[in-house]
Amino acid sequence: xxxxxxxxxxxxxxxxxxxxxxxxxxxxxxxxxxxxxxxxxxxxxxxxxxxxxxxxxxxxxxxxxxxxxxxxxxxxxxxxxxxxxxxxxxxxxxxxxxxxxxxxxxxxxxxxxxxxxxxxxxxxxxxxxxxxxxxxxxxxxxxxxxxxxxxxxxxxx
Amino acid sequence: xxxxxxxxxxxxxxxxxxxxxxxxxxxxxxxxxxxxxxxxxxxxxxxxxxxxxxxxxxxxxxxxxxxxxxxxxxxxxxxxxxxxxxxxxxxxxxxxxxxxxxxxxxxxxxxxxxxxxxxxxxxxxxxxxxxxxxxxxxxxxxxxxxxxxxxxxxxxxxxxxxxxxxxxxxxxxxxxxxxxxxxxxxxxxxxxxxxxxxxxxxxxxxxxxxxxxxxxxxxxxxxxxxxxxxxxxxxxxxxxxxxxxxxxxxxxxxxxxxxxxxxxxxxxxxxxxxxxxxxxxxxxxxxxxxxxxxxxxxxxxxxxxxxxxxxxxxxxxxxxxxxxxxxxxxxxxxxxxxxxxxxxxxxxxxxxxxxxxxxxxxxxxxxxxxxxxxxxxxxxxxxxxxxxxxxxxxxxxxxxxxxxxxxxxxxxxxxxxxxxxxxxxxxxxxxxxxxxxxxxxxxxxxxxxxxxxxxxxxxxxxxxxxxxxxxxxxxxxxx
Amino acid sequence: xxxxxxxxxxxxxxxxxxxxxxxxxxxxxxxxxxxxxxxxxxxxxxxxxxxxxxxxxxxxxxxxxxxxxxxxxxxxxxxxxxxxxxxxxxxxxxxxxxxxxxxxxxxxxxxxxxxxxxxxxxxxxxxxxxxxxxxxxxxxxxxxxxxxxxxxxxxxxxxxxxxxxxxxxxxxxxxxxxxxxxxxxxxxxxxxxxxxxxxxxxxxxxxxxxxxxxxxxxxxxxxxxxxxxxxxxxxxxxxxxxxxxxxxxxxxxxxxxxxxxxxxxxxxxxxxxxxxxxxxxxxxxxxxxxxxxxxxxxxxxxxxxxxxxxxxxxxxxxxxxxxxxxx
Numbered sequence: 003x004x005x006x007x008x009x010x011x012x013x014x015x016x017x018x019x020x021x022x023x024x025x026x027x028x029x030x031x032x033x034x035x036x037x038x039x040x041x042x043x044x045x046x047x048x049x050x051x052x053x054x055x056x057x058x059x060x061x062x063x064x065x066x067x068x069x070x071x072x073x074x075x076x077x078x079x080x081x082x083x084x085x086x087x088x089x090x091x092x093x094x095x096x097x098x099x100x101x102x103x104x105x106x107x108x109x110x111x112x113x114x115x116x117x118x119x120x121x122x123x124x125x126x127x128x129x130x131x132x133x134x135x136x137x138x139x140x141x142x143x144x145x146x147x148x149x150x151x152x153x154x155x156x157x158x159x
Numbered sequence: 160x161x162x163x164x165x166x167x168x169x170x171x172x173x174x175x176x177x178x179x180x181x182x183x184x185x186x187x188x189x190x191x192x193x194x195x196x197x198x199x200x201x202x203x204x205x206x207x208x209x210x211x212x213x214x215x216x217x218x219x220x221x222x223x224x225x226x227x228x229x230x231x232x233x234x235x236x237x238x239x240x241x242x243x244x245x246x247x248x249x250x251x252x253x254x255x256x257x258x259x260x261x262x263x264x265x266x267x268x269x270x271x272x273x274x275x276x277x278x279x280x281x282x283x284x285x286x287x288x289x290x291x292x293x294x295x296x297x298x299x300x301x302x303x304x305x306x307x308x309x310x311x312x313x314x315x316x317x318x319x320x321x322x323x324x325x326x327x328x329x330x331x332x333x334x335x336x337x338x339x340x341x342x343x344x345x346x347x348x349x350x351x352x353x354x355x356x357x358x359x360x361x362x363x364x365x366x367x368x369x370x371x372x373x374x375x376x377x378x379x380x381x382x383x384x385x386x387x388x389x390x391x392x393x394x395x396x397x398x399x400x401x402x403x404x405x406x407x408x409x410x411x412x413x414x415x416x417x418x419x420x421x422x423x424x425x426x427x428x429x430x431x432x433x434x435x436x437x438x439x440x441x442x443x444x445x446x447x448x449x450x451x452x453x454x455x456x457x458x459x460x461x462x463x464x465x466x467x468x469x470x471x472x473x474x475x476x477x478x479x480x481x482x483x484x485x486x487x488x489x490x491x492x493x494x495x496x497x498x499x500x501x502x503x504x505x506x507x508x509x510x511x512x513x514x515x516x517x518x519x520x521x522x523x524x525x526x527x528x529x530x531x532x533x534x535x536x537x538x539x540x541x542x543x544x545x546x547x548x549x550x551x552x553x554x555x556x557x558x559x560x561x562x563x564x565x566x567x568x569x570x571x572x573x574x575x576x577x578x579x580x581x582x583x584x585x586x587x588x589x590x591x592x593x594x595x596x597x598x599x600x601x602x603x604x605x606x607x608x609x610x611x612x613x614x615x616x617x618x619x620x621x622x623x624x625x626x627x628x629x630x631x632x633x634x635x636x637x638x
Numbered sequence: 639x640x641x642x643x644x645x646x647x648x649x650x651x652x653x654x655x656x657x658x659x660x661x662x663x664x665x666x667x668x669x670x671x672x673x674x675x676x677x678x679x680x681x682x683x684x685x686x687x688x689x690x691x692x693x694x695x696x697x698x699x700x701x702x703x704x705x706x707x708x709x710x711x712x713x714x715x716x717x718x719x720x721x722x723x724x725x726x727x728x729x730x731x732x733x734x735x736x737x738x739x740x741x742x743x744x745x746x747x748x749x750x751x752x753x754x755x756x757x758x759x760x761x762x763x764x765x766x767x768x769x770x771x772x773x774x775x776x777x778x779x780x781x782x783x784x785x786x787x788x789x790x791x792x793x794x795x796x797x798x799x800x801x802x803x804x805x806x807x808x809x810x811x812x813x814x815x816x817x818x819x820x821x822x823x824x825x826x827x828x829x830x831x832x833x834x835x836x837x838x839x840x841x842x843x844x845x846x847x848x849x850x851x852x853x854x855x856x857x858x859x860x861x862x863x864x865x866x867x868x869x870x871x872x873x874x875x876x877x878x879x880x881x882x883x884x885x886x887x888x889x890x891x892x893x894x895x896x897x898x899x900x901x902x903x904x905x906x907x908x909x910x911x912x913x914x915x916x917x918x919x920x921x922x923x924x925x926x927x928x929x930x931x932x933x934x935x936x937x938x939x940x941x942x943x944x945x946x947x948x949x950x951x952x953x954x955x956x957x958x959x960x961x962x963x964x965x
C-alpha cells in the first residue's frame with residue numbers, strides 16, 4: 003500500500019496578526035496538519051519573491067502568505083503591497099508550470115485562530131489532491147554571484 | 160478639572176482638533192486648529208450673561224442626551240472648564256438670519272467677536288497621548304427595541320441625565336411626559352454588544368451600569384425593576400458585592416436576551432404598557448413582562464472618525480475599530496508608533512477606574528521619557544547602503560511612517576534615499592521592494608530568512624520523511 | 639612561441655556579440671595582441687580542441703568564456719578550459735546567468751526543435767528531425783546532446799570572475815584589459831575571486847539621466863503605444879524598465895535612447911535572483927488596493943517570466959519551468 007503523499011507547505015506569517023493567529027490556534031489546542039512550516043516576518047509586506055522561489059526550489063509543494071486583514075495592517079497599509087506582489091507572483095509562477103493553487107494568500111487577524119487552522123487544513127488537502135511539485139534544479143541552488151571561491155591564489159604569467 | 164485648567168504647565172485647548180502631525184518621538188510637530196467660538200477668551204470673564212440673554216433655545220443632544228435645552232451660545236454645564244462659552248454657528252440667529260446679536264449687546268467685557276476665525280497653531284512635543292474615548296451605540300439600529308418610536312424607551316445616556324440632580328428633571332425619574340413616575344422598569348443589558356449583528360465584543364461597563372440604574376430606580380421610585388441579562392459581569396473590587404446588594408433590594412433578574420419591546424398588548428394587564436418579551440433561559444420559558452419604562456444599556460463603539468484620527472498619528476485600529484496597543488497584556492498603553500500612547504476607551508471599552516489607571520500609566524510613561532532625555536529603540540530597522548542606492552526612488556512611497564527621505568544630489572555626493580531610524584518601524588516592506596537590494600533589514604534580513612527557509616527543509620524535504628535531495632551548502636553571510 | 643602570457647576566448651551557446659564587443663574596443667585590441675599570446679579563439683584563429691587538450695594545466699593565463707551551456711559539448715569545453723586556465727571569466731550575460739538562450743528553459747527542447755524544424759516557415763519537406771546519433775557505413779557519427787535546461791557557466795565549473803552584459807560594453811572591456819595588463823606589470827591587484835568585473839556597484843538608475851520621482855503606476859504600456867517624456871523616468875510613465883534591478887556599468891545607453899532597459903547586465907550585488915527583485919519592485923509601485931483593479935493593471939505585463947528573467951532565467955532560483963523537464 004503506497005504511502006499517502008504528505009505535502010510540504012511553507013507559510014509566511016506576520017508577527018502581529020497571522021503568526022498570533024497560529025499561536026492562538028496552538029494555545030486553543032486546535033488541530034491543524036503539521037505539513038505547514040511557518041516562518042515569522044514582522045509584516046506580510048516583507049514578503050520577497052526570492053523567499054517564495056527559494057521555498058519551491060528547495061522542495062515545498064505550496065507556499066502560503068498570510069497577513070492582517072486589509073485596513074488592519076499593524077503598519078497601516080503594507081499588506082496591500084503583499085497583495086500586489088502575490089498577484090504578480092502567481093502569474094509568473096503559472097508560466098513556470100507552478101499551478102496557481104500552490105501559492106495562496108490568507109488574511110487572518112490575531113483572534114482568528116480557528117479560521118487559520120481551518121484554512122491551513124483546507125489548503126493541505128487541496129495540495130494533497132494536486133500532488134507533489136518535485137521541482138527540479140539538477141542539484142544546483144544558486145547563491146549570490148559574489149563570493150564563489152575558485153581557489154585562485156596567485157597569478158603566474 | 161479646575162486644577163488642570165489652572166496648571167501653569169498645561170495648555171488646555173478646548174474646541175480644537177489636531178490637523179497634522181509630523182516628526183517622530185521626541186520631535187513631533189503638531190498642528191492644531193482652534194475652531195472659532197466667536198468668544199474672545201482674552202476678554203471673557205465667564206459671567207454667563209450671554210447665555211441668559213440669548214433668545215435661541217436648542218435641544219442639547221450632547222450633554223443632555225437630547226432631553227434638555229441649551230442656548231445657541233452655551234457652556235455644557237455651569238462648572239465647565241474652561242469657563243468660556245461657545246457660540247454654535249449653525250443655530251445662531253445672527254449667522255443664520257443676520258439679526259439678534261443680543262449676546263454682543265449685553266456682554267460687558269466686549270468679548271463677543273462675530274468675525275473670529277479658526278486659528279492654526281503649531282507645537283513641538285515629544286510625546287502624544289490619545290484619550291479620544293468612545294461613541295455610544297445608537298439604539299435606533301435595533302428597531303425591535305423601539306427606541307425613537309416608543310416614547311418610554313430610554314437609553315442609558317438619557318437615564319443618566321434623568322437621574323442626575325443637575326439634569327433636566329432635577330434628578331426625578333419620570334416618563335417622557337415629564338410627570339409620571341414609573342411603577343415598573345425594565346433594564347435591558349447588552350444592547351448592541353455581544354451581538355453578531357452589531358458588535359461582537361462585550362462593552363464592559365453595561366452590567367455595572369445596569370445594576371446602578373436598578374439601584375437608583377429602586378431608591379428613587381420604589382418601582383418594580385427587572386434586569387434582562389446574559390451574564391452579570393461584576394468582576395472588579397466591590398463589584399460583586401454591589402450586585403448582591405441589588406439582589407437583596409429586590410430587583411428581579413431574568414436571564415435571557417430581550418427579543419422585543421412592544422406596545423402591542425396581547426394578554427390582560429398589558430394595556431398601556433411596554434411589554435418586554437424575552438426567553439427566561441433559567442426556567443426555559445418565554446416571558447412577556449409589562450413595564451412602564453424601558454432602559455436600554457447601549458454599548459460602546461469606537462469613535463466614528465477613529466480610523467482617520469489614527470492615520471493622522473500613525474497608529475492603526477483593530478478590526479473592531481479600537482486603537483491597537485503594542486501588546487494586549489504587557490503593553491496596553493503604548494502603540495506601535497514610538498511616542499504615541501493611548502489611554503481609556505480609545506483602546507477598548509472599559510470603566511472609570513480602568514481608564515484612570517491607563518491614563519496614569521500613559522502619563523507615567525511620558526514622564527519617564529522626559530526624565531530620561533534619551534530613548535532606546537528596537538533594533539528592527541531598515542537601512543539603505545548609500546553606495547548601493549542608485550536613487551531609483553521606488554522605496555520612497557513604500558513607507559506609511561514617512562521614514563524614507565530622498566536626498567538630492569550635491570557637488571559632494573550623488574542623489575540617494577535614506578531611512579530615518581527613529582521613524583522606521585521595522586516592517587521590512589522597503590527591504591523587499593528595493594530592486595537593487597540596497598536596503599537591508601536587521602533581525603529579519605534576507606540572508607536570515609533565506610537560511611530559515613533552507614533550514615526548514617534541510618532534513619525531510621517532503622512530509623514523508625524522505626531525505627533532502629538538495630545538497631545545500633550553508634553559506635557564510637557575505638561581508 | 640613567445641614568453642607572453644596566454645589568452646583564450648571561447649563561445650558556447652552564443653551569438654557572437656561578445657566577440658564583436660571585444661573587437662569594438664578598436665585599437666585596444668592591439669594591446670591584447672601586444673601583451674598576450676592568443677592561443678585559442680575560434681572566431682579569430684584556427685586552433686583545434688586537441689591543441690587545447692595538449693596544453694599544460696593552468697598554462698592559459700586568462701580565458702574569456704562567453705555563451706551559455708546548452709549542450710554537452712559546451713560543458714566539455716568548459717571543463718577543459720577550466721583545467722587549462724588560471725583565470726576563467728564568465729564573459730557576457732549568457733555565461734554569467736544564461737542569457738537569452740536561457741529563455742528556452744520556459745519550454746522543453748522537443749518543442750524548441752519542433753519550432754525550428756517543423757513550423758511552416760522552415761523548408762523541411764521530408765520532416766527531418768535532428769538526431770544525436772546517425773548511422774553511416776563508416777560508423778556512427780554524433781552531434782552534441784542538448785540538455786533539457788540551459789545552464790550558466792558557474793553551474794558547471796567554478797568561475798573566477800563574472801563580466802555581465804549583452805554584450806559587455808566595449809569601454810568596460812577595455813578597462814578590464816587595462817587592469818589585467820597592469821596586474822601583469824605588478825602595478826595593480828586582481829579583485830577577490832568571485833567578483834563581478836567591468837560593471838558598477840549600484841543599478842542602471844545611477845547612470846540614467848532621467849528625472850525620478852515617487853512612482854505610482856496605474857497602467858503599464860509600451861513605447862510603441864505612447865510617446866514617453868524624454869526627461870522623465872520610464873518606469874514612472876508605465877514603461878517596464880528593468881534598470882532599477884540591473885547592475886550599473888553600461889552607462890544606461892538604452893534609457894538614454896528612450897528604450898527601456900531589458901536587464902542585460904544582470905542582478906545587482908548580493909541579489910540571488912534578479913527577476914524576483916524586479917517583480918517585488920514592479921508590484922510595489924502599482925497604485926491600487928483592489929484585487930480586481932490590480933489584475934487589470936497586471937494584464938499590461940503579458941509575459942512576466944520573460945520580462946523579469948529575460949537574461950537571467952538559467953541563473954535564477956527556479957532555473958527552468960516544469961515544462962523544460964518534460965520529455
